[in-house]
Amino acid sequence: MTIQALRIARQPRALRRDRVLPPVPPPYRFLRESEESASLEAHFDAVPSPCFLLDESLLVRNLEILSRVQEEAGCTILAALKAVSMWSAFPVMRKYLRGATASSLNEVLLAKRELQRDVHAYAPAYSDDEFEAILPHVSHMTFNSFSQWQRFRGRVQDSGLNVSCAIRINPEHKEAAVDMYDPCGTNSRLGVTRQEFRPDLLEGIEGLHFHALCGCGSEALERTLAAVEEKFGEWLPLMKWVNFGGGHHITKEGYDIPRLIRLVKAFRERWNVEVILEPGEAVGWQTGWLVGTVLDVTRNGMDVAVLDVSAAAHMPDCLEMPYRPEIRGAGNPGEKAHTYRLGGVTCLAGDVIGDYSFDKPLEVGDRIVLEDMIHYTMVKTTFFNGVKHPAIAIRDTEGKLRVVRTFGYEDFRSRLS
Numbered sequence: 571m572t573i574q575a576l577r578i579a580r581q582p583r584a585l586r587r588d589r590v591l592p593p594v595p596p597p598y599r600f601l602r603e604s605e606e607s608a609s610l611e612a613h614f615d616a617v618p619s620p621c622f623l624l625d626e627s628l629l630v631r632n633l634e635i636l637s638r639v640q641e642e643a644g645c646t647i648l649a650a651l652k653a654v655s656m657w658s659a660f661p662v663m664r665k666y667l668r669g670a671t672a673s674s675l676n677e678v679l680l681a682k683r684e685l686q687r688d689v690h691a692y693a694p695a696y697s698d699d700e701f702e703a704i705l706p707h708v709s710h711m712t713f714n715s716f717s718q719w720q721r722f723r724g725r726v727q728d729s730g731l732n733v734s735c736a737i738r739i740n741p742e743h744k745e746a747a748v749d750m751y752d753p754c755g756t757n758s759r760l761g762v763t764r765q766e767f768r769p770d771l772l773e774g775i776e777g778l779h780f781h782a783l784c785g786c787g788s789e790a791l792e793r794t795l796a797a798v799e800e801k802f803g804e805w806l807p808l809m810k811w812v813n814f815g816g817g818h819h820i821t822k823e824g825y826d827i828p829r830l831i832r833l834v835k836a837f838r839e840r841w842n843v844e845v846i847l848e849p850g851e852a853v854g855w856q857t858g859w860l861v862g863t864v865l866d867v868t869r870n871g872m873d874v875a876v877l878d879v880s881a882a883a884h885m886p887d888c889l890e891m892p893y894r895p896e897i898r899g900a901g902n903p904g905e906k907a908h909t910y911r912l913g914g915v916t917c918l919a920g921d922v923i924g925d926y927s928f929d930k931p932l933e934v935g936d937r938i939v940l941e942d943m944i945h946y947t948m949v950k951t952t953f954f955n956g957v958k959h960p961a962i963a964i965r966d967t968e969g970k971l972r973v974v975r976t977f978g979y980e981d982f983r984s985r986l987s
C-alpha cells in the first residue's frame with residue numbers, strides 16, 4: 571500500500587462501532603530515508619524545497635515535559651490535533667500522551683486510526699451526520715451549548731456506548747492578548763456563560779470543559795480557575811471530570827511548571843474530579859522549521875526577494891495573527907548589512923513574510939529557514955494559486971533524515987472537484 575493510499579481522506583464518511591474498523595496501517599513507509607546521520611545544517615540543504623522539517627528530539631523534549639506534568643499532577647494530557655496533526659509523528663506522541671482531542675470527524679478518525687489512544691471530541695457545533703459518525707470512536711464528548719446537548723443526548727443514551735459527556739462553560743474571564751484568539755471575548759459563541767447555564771439539563775452530564783487561554787502562563791490559569799469556581803463552583807461537586815482546555819504554554823522556557831502541578835492537584839482534591847489538559851501549541855512548540863528557497867531577487871525602493879514559500883498559502887497564521895516569524899541567521903531590517911523584503915510566491919500583493927536583514931546578499935538558490943513552523947502552521951496550509959506545497963520531513967533522534975511526504979498535481983486537483 572502506498573503512503574497516498576493510507577491517507578485519511580479515503581475513510582468512509584460514517585463508521586459505526588458494530589462495523590469492524592479498517593485495519594491499523596502498516597509501519598510508516600518513507601519516501602526517502604538517509605542511511606547516515608548528518609548535521610541539522612546539512613538537512614536544511616538536503617530537504618526538498620519548500621519543506622516542513624520536524625526535529626524528533628525537540629518533539630520528545632516537549633513530550634517529556636508534558637508527561638512529567640501528567641504524572642506529577644495526576645492529570646490526563648491530550649494533544650489538541652487542531653495544532654499538530656502530522657501523523658507521521660504520532661508513534662512518538664503515543665508513547666507519552668494518553669490521547670488526543672479532536673474538533674471534527676476527520677480529526678477523530680485520524681486520532682483513532684493513527685494515534686490509537688483515547689479520543690475526546692469537542693466542536694462549537696456538531697452536525698447530525700458528523701455526530702453519528704464521531705460517537706462510536708470517542709470516550710469523551712463535550713457540547714458547546716445546552717441546545718446541542720438537548721439535540722443529541724438521546725442519541726448518546728440510546729447508543730449504549732460508554733461516552734462521557736460534558737458542557738463547555740465560558741468563564742467570561744479574559745487572559746488572551748489577541749481578540750481573535752480570545753474565547754471569552756464579547757458575545758463569544760464558545761461555551762455557556764453563567765447566565766445561560768441550565769442546571770435543569772445536567773442529567774447525563776459528567777464533565778465541565780473550559781478553554782480560555784492562549785499561549786498563557788500558569789498564573790493566568792490560576793486566575794481563570796478562580797473565575798470558573800466563582801461562576802460554576804455550585805455544579806462542580808456533580809462532576810467527574812473538568813477539562814482545562816488548551817492555551818497552556820507549558821513547554822515554553824520560563825513557564826512555571828511547579829505552579830501548574832500545584833494548581834491541578836489542588837483542584838482535583840478540592841472538587842474530587844479528574845483533570846484533563848488539552849494543549850496543542852505546547853506539543854509542537856519550537857519543534858521544527860519551514861525551509862524555503864530564494865527564487866528571485868528584485869528591487870522596488872528596496873531589495874525584494876521572492877521565495878518558494880508563501881505567507882498566504884503556507885503560513886496563513888502569520889497574516890491572520892499577524893506575527894513576524896523568526897528566520898535563522900537573519901536580523902531585523904538594518905541590523906545586518908543587507909536588508910530584504912521577503913515575499914511569497916502567490917500573486918496576492920499582501921503575501922509578504924516581512925523585512926529581514928542578512929550578513930550576505932541573498933542569491934537565487936539560497937535556503938531560507940523559518941523558525942517554529944510545526945504547530946498550527948502546517949495544519950492551516952492551502953493550495954492557493956496552486957503553488958508547490960511544502961513537503962514534510964523528519965530528522966529523527968539519531969540525526970537521520972526521512973522525507974515522509976511530497977505533494978504534486980494530484981493533491982492540488984483532488985481538493986477541488
Ligand SMILES: Cc1ncc(COP(=O)(O)O)c(C=O)c1O
Nearest residue numbers: 650653781816817818849850851
Ligand atoms: C477547545 C480547545 N482546546 C484546545 C485548544 C488548543 O489550544 P493551544 O494550542 O493554544 O494549546 C484549542 C485551541 O484553539 C481549543 O479551542
